[in-house]
Amino acid sequence: xxxxxxxxxxxxxxxxxxxxxxxxxxxxxxxxxxxxxxxxxxxxxxxxxxxxxxxxxxxxxxxxxxxxxxxxxxxxxxxxxxxxxxxxxxxxxxxxxxxxxxxxxxxxxxxxxxxxxxxxxxxxxxxxxxxxxxxxxxxxxxxxxxxxxxxxxxxxxxxxxxxxxxxxxxxxxxxxxxxxxxxxxxxxxxxxxxxxxxxxxxxxxxxxxxxxxxxxxxxxxxxxxxxxxxxxxxxxxxxxxxxxxxxxxxxxxxxxxxxxxxxxxxxxxxxxxxxxxxxxxxxxxxxxxxxxxxxxxxxxxxxxxxxxxxxxxxxxxxxxxxxxxxxxxxxxxxxxxxxx
Numbered sequence: 001x002x003x004x005x006x007x008x009x010x011x012x013x014x015x016x017x018x019x020x021x022x023x024x025x026x027x028x029x030x031x032x033x034x035x036x037x038x039x040x041x042x043x044x045x046x047x048x049x050x051x052x053x054x055x056x057x058x059x060x061x062x063x064x065x066x067x068x069x070x071x072x073x074x075x076x077x078x079x080x081x082x083x084x085x086x087x088x089x090x091x092x093x094x095x096x097x098x099x100x101x102x103x104x105x106x107x108x109x110x111x112x113x114x115x116x117x118x119x120x121x122x123x124x125x126x127x128x129x130x131x132x133x134x135x136x137x138x139x140x141x142x143x144x145x146x147x148x149x150x151x152x153x154x155x156x157x158x159x160x161x162x163x164x165x166x167x168x169x170x171x172x173x174x175x176x177x178x179x180x181x182x183x184x185x186x187x188x189x190x191x192x193x194x195x196x197x198x199x200x201x202x203x204x205x206x207x208x209x210x211x212x213x214x215x216x217x218x219x220x221x222x223x224x225x226x227x228x229x230x231x232x233x234x235x236x237x238x239x240x241x242x243x244x245x246x247x248x249x250x251x252x253x254x255x256x257x258x259x260x261x262x263x264x265x266x267x268x269x270x271x272x273x274x275x276x277x278x279x280x281x282x283x284x285x286x287x288x289x290x291x292x293x294x295x296x297x298x299x300x301x302x303x304x305x306x307x308x309x310x311x312x313x314x315x316x317x318x319x320x321x322x323x324x325x326x327x328x329x330x331x332x333x334x335x336x337x338x339x340x
Contacts, residue, residue, distance in 0.1 A: 001025070001088050005056050008038065009072045011087070012080035015061065018070030022055050027081070027088050030054070040081040058084075094133055102134075111148070129166070141177065147203065159215060165203035165225065173210045176201065180214040180221075180237025180255060193217060195237060202226075202243075208233065214255070224261065242279055260295065284310070 003011075006020030025036040033039040033054035040058045041049035046065055049057045056070035060077045074080040094115045098104060101118035108122050111130030116122065120134045123142045128134065131149035138152050141159040146152060147166035156170050159177030170176065182193035197216025201207070201223045208231035215221060216238040223235070224243035233247050236255035241247070246264040253259070253271050260279025271277070271289040278295035288302030300310035 005070060008084065012072065012074055012083060014058065014072040014074040014080060016072055017067060018056065022070060024055060027084055028054065040077060042077065161198040162215065163198065164201045165205065167204045168201055169206045171207060171209040174207050176213050177215040178212055180217050182217050182237065197221065236273060
């Protein structure tokens with residue numbers, strides 16, 4: 001792949017400052033970029049970009065400092081660089097059709113232009129819709145369905161009756177539709193409650209590696225359209241996750257939790273079950289959510305509090321050791337005064 005800086009500027013709709021005839025052969029990080037390489041920088045890394053060996057840099061359009069020699073300013077420089085990554089990255093070649101080493105059960109419905117690779121198992125009465133890609137060692141359970149143009153990577157399990165929407169991506173070793181954690185306890189013995197519901201993953205959802213999404217005890221666990229789930233996340237049975245949420249690694253959302261649209265959970269956030277979390281909210285890493293939460297909340301810590309209050313508390317905690325020293329000194333002086 002080779003493009004001039006002028007061509008790249010036109011592709012991303014940016015403002016070119018410098019020599020548009022320079023040929024770009026690829027993209028790279030600030031630290032490793034050399035001649036013929038285009039890199040990306042924000043305000044925090046502008047100085048590093050200026051001193052790098054890259055032939056050109058994409059930067060925010062509102063940057064007013066000293067610029068490197070060749071720059072493309074963009075309204076959304078990060079999105080522009082992501083678009084170029086798609087262009088410059090060689091496409092993976094995936095053969096169309098069903099491998100003769102795949103297992104296709106009875107009454108399976110197969111759409112047009114699909115790819116089912118060796119050692120995938122498509123169980124009875126499942127449906128793979130047009131344009132879907134199924135990698136090796138995937139299991140699609142009975143009566144499950146995979147929507148148009150969705151990509152299911154190796155070792156994913158999609159259990160019976162679960163439904164995956166269109167344009168979804170599910171990364172390796174994720175499990176959609178594992179049994180919910182439901183048990184009754186009598187005389188010290190735990191007895192399993194049958195989990196007979198399913199999981200519905202709506203359109204344009206991405207699910208990371210080693211994610212577990214439990215099927216509902218009854219009804220459906222729902223992942224709303226456009227939601228992105230990082231690696232190592234667990235979502236319990238009967239949860240309803242809204243649209244366009246971001247759920248970062250090692251987050252655990254307990255059963256029957258309802259999450260509104262546009263909620264961001266930082267890494268290792270945990271919730272109790274049977275609560276409602278309002279939309280357009282952000283929860284910082286390691287937040288513990290133990291009760292219903294309103295719309296538009298920015299929370300942190302455990303017990304959960306507003307992010308501003310949490311920052312004040314963290315600042316105050318740093319002063320505790322010095323405060324203890326002062327109190328000990330005062331107690332000693334007071335004791336000496338009493339003795340006198």
